[in-house]
Amino acid sequence: MINLNKARTRMPEQDPAVRTGNFDEVATGYTEEMAIREALRCLKCREHPCMTDGCPIHNNIPAFIEKITEGAFEEAYQILTETTSLPAVCGRVCPQYLQCEGKCVRGEKGRPVAIGALERFVADWHRHHAASEADASVKQEAEAAGSGSGAKAAVIGSGPAGLACAGVLAEKGCSVTIFEKEEVSGGVLAYGIPKFRLPAEILEQELANLKAAGVRFETGKALGKDFTLNDLEAEGYRAVFLGNGAGQSLRLGVPGQELEGVLPASAFLYDVNCKNEYPDAEKIAVIGGGNVAMDACRAAVRCPKAKKVTVVYRRSPAEMPADPAELKEAEAEGIEFLYLTGPVEVVGQDGKVTGLKCQKMALTEPDASGRRKPVPVPDSEFVLDADCIIEAIGSRSDNACADGVDLSDRGLILVDEESLATSRPGVYAGGDTVTGPKTVIAAMGAGRKAGAAMAAYLA
Numbered sequence: 001m002i003n004l005n006k007a008r009t010r011m012p013e014q015d016p017a018v019r020t021g022n023f024d025e026v027a028t029g030y031t032e033e034m035a036i037r038e039a040l041r042c043l044k045c046r047e048h049p050c051m052t053d054g055c056p057i058h059n060n061i062p063a064f065i066e067k068i069t070e071g072a073f074e075e076a077y078q079i080l081t082e083t084t085s086l087p088a089v090c091g092r093v094c095p096q097y098l099q100c101e102g103k104c105v106r107g108e109k110g111r112p113v114a115i116g117a118l119e120r121f122v123a124d125w126h127r128h129h130a131a132s133e134a135d136a137s138v139k140q141e142a143e144a145a146g147s148g149s150g151a152k153a154a155v156i157g158s159g160p161a162g163l164a165c166a167g168v169l170a171e172k173g174c175s176v177t178i179f180e181k182e183e184v185s186g187g188v189l190a191y192g193i194p195k196f197r198l199p200a201e202i203l204e205q206e207l208a209n210l211k212a213a214g215v216r217f218e219t220g221k222a223l224g225k226d227f228t229l230n231d232l233e234a235e236g237y238r239a240v241f242l243g244n245g246a247g248q249s250l251r252l253g254v255p256g257q258e259l260e261g262v263l264p265a266s267a268f269l270y271d272v273n274c275k276n277e278y279p280d281a282e283k284i285a286v287i288g289g290g291n292v293a294m295d296a297c298r299a300a301v302r303c304p305k306a307k308k309v310t311v312v313y314r315r316s317p318a319e320m321p322a323d324p325a326e327l328k329e330a331e332a333e334g335i336e337f338l339y340l341t342g343p344v345e346v347v348g349q350d351g352k353v354t355g356l357k358c359q360k361m362a363l364t365e366p367d368a369s370g371r372r373k374p375v376p377v378p379d380s381e382f383v384l385d386a387d388c389i390i391e392a393i394g395s396r397s398d399n400a401c402a403d404g405v406d407l408s409d410r411g412l413i414l415v416d417e418e419s420l421a422t423s424r425p426g427v428y429a430g431g432d433t434v435t436g437p438k439t440v441i442a443a444m445g446a447g448r449k450a451g452a453a454m455a456a457y458l459a
Contacts, residue, residue: 003040006110011117016332020301023195026329030121032071039068041113045105050115054103057445059083061100061115068118077126080119085167086160086444088127088202091120093193094441095291095323127205150174151458154237156223159187160440161243161431161447163210168451170213174458177237178215181222181244184274188245189440191270192292194299224401229427239426239454242405242413243447246397246432252287256346257391261353265296265392278303281388285356287343288392289313294326296392297335309335310384314342314361314374338384342374347383355383397433405429412436419453420446428454 011034013019013027030038042065051061060079067076080087096102096116104112150173155162158180169176184190186203211217221227223244232240249264251257261281265288271277282305286297293311301309311330313320316339320327331337340361347355360380363372399405399413406414406423413429415422420430430446432438 001040002043003037005041008041008111008114009034009038009117011114016329016334019196020333023299023302025199026196027117029124030117032073032125035068035073035118035121036071038114039065039118041106042066042069043105049103049105050100050113054100056099056439056442057083057448059100059119064122065113065115065118068122073122073125074130076122077130080122083448084441084444085164085448086206086440087119088123089160089189089198089206090441090444091116091118091123092198092202093189094439097323097325099439099441127202151239152177152235152237153239153241153454153458154179154232155241155243157181157187157243157245157431157433158185158207158217158219159189159243159245159431159443161245161433161443161450162187162241163206164444164447165241165243165428165430165451165454166210166215166447167213168448169455170210170215172451172455172459174455176215178210178217179221179223179227180217180219181225182270182274183220185217185219187243188247191273192247192266192295194269194273194295194302196298196302197295222401228401229403229405229424233426239428239458241447241450241454242399242402242422242427242429242433243431243443244397244399244401244433245443246395246437248396248398249391250394250396252343252346252391252393254343254345256348256353259346259348259353260351261348261387262346262389262391265292265390266395268296268390269299272299272303278305279388280305281386282307283386284309284388284390285384285386286311286390286392287313287356288394289315289320289322290392290394291322291326292395293392294322294330296390298326298330298333300388300390301330301333301335310386311335311337312341312343312356312358312384313337313339315372316340316363319363319372340374342376344381346389353387353389354385356386356389357381357383395437397436399433402427402429410436420450421453421457426457 011027064076064079100115101112153174155166155178158178166176249266284300345357360377361374404424420428428450430450431443
């Protein structure tokens with residue numbers, strides 16, 4: 001039986017008027033009945049483009065959805081975990097509209113199957129119904145294998161790439177230690193994604209699974225500051241994975257950016273997520289149009305003293321790279337968007353921000369690449385009142401600490417495409433530190449690939 005309804009099953013969520021007053025998860029998840037109804041929308045097409053073209057790690061999407069239609073939710077979970085280490089995370093934060101759902105055949109004449117919501121449902125069902133028993137089994141298997149008594153491997157960074165790599169290495173019996181520069185584990189999953197999108201308990205469960213498999217975590221340990229690659233080699237680590245991400249925020253580069261009240265999005269989100277600290281501001285401006293800008297503006301509107309949050313973006317809505325669903329939710333939460341508007345100067349008084357001088361922009365005709373460039377409109381400057389400005393215009397990786405590893409002109413780590421090995425023997429790398437900022441699942445795929453190559457190297 002196939003559900004031919006063009007509209008997909010809507011996931012329940014908090015009312016916008018309520019959710020802006022808390023950091024609880026916005027979407028509350030499918031019930032079993034909803035999940036089965038949505039899974040039945042899958043057409044069981046022959047080519048499976050959602051899996052072959054849309055998913056970076058080629059999750060067996062048709063198979064896990066088929067199990068949902070049968071009510072075999074734990075079997076669906078087991079199918080997912082053959083290829084993904086973080087289904088509860090990916091089901092929540094991956095941009096499925098660009099990946100699996102973007103390739104779904106149902107999307108050609110209606111809405112695609114809600115693959116991300118179904119992945120989330122299966123992972124949550126497992127956590128609530130089968131996780132304790134399964135985790136005990138994992139722990140017993142780790143103990144039987146010597147709890148990682150094999151060759152020592154180090155993983156730098158506890159983001160999605162590092163966690164996935166560590167998981168593969170632990171499965172192969174390696175003794176794995178993850179070194180994280182921050183005081184909390186999880187990398188960008190912990191400090192870069194607000195809790196209303198990724199609740200802390202979801203990430204904690206994934207970290208607990210790795211710990212049960214014998215993986216050790218050392219926080220507050222930064223490569224290049226607290227230790228070097230040479231130190232790791234001297235301590236007996238025979239292989240190292242660099243998954244340090246792209247956590248260095250780009251700055252605006254306009255006059256006044258040094259004023260008190262101007263914050264990189266990474267610092268703002270870290271304070272909110274990990275410290276429960278919020279800016280003492282009523283009028284907050286967020287500059288940027290990507291998913292980080294969406295996370296920042298939606299976290300900002302939930303800050304206790306915030307009365308108005310405005311997003312400033314220099315192109316039109318058509319060029320905005322943010323997830324359309326996130327944009328829709330931000331608009332519902334009362335966030336104002338100023339399109340075709342570019343920052344010119346941060347205005348301040350007594351060393352503190354009082355506003356953002358902006359100018360209107362116009363888009364040129366498409367260039368050879370099809371991109372329309374924003375250019376200033378003469379005599380269009382105005383000042384937007386703001387006592388806090390959050391920069392969400394991009395990030396880059398800082399790899400100066402990777403001794404003996406070749407870097408590209410952009411400062412990214414160069415690797416072999418097949419093994420993800422770097423120019424330094426025994427050192428591998430993957431995720432944003434190699435590709436620049438991408439998705440959680442792309443980083444996770446790189447981590448799994450490197451982990452397999454490292455295990456073979458160590459053997």
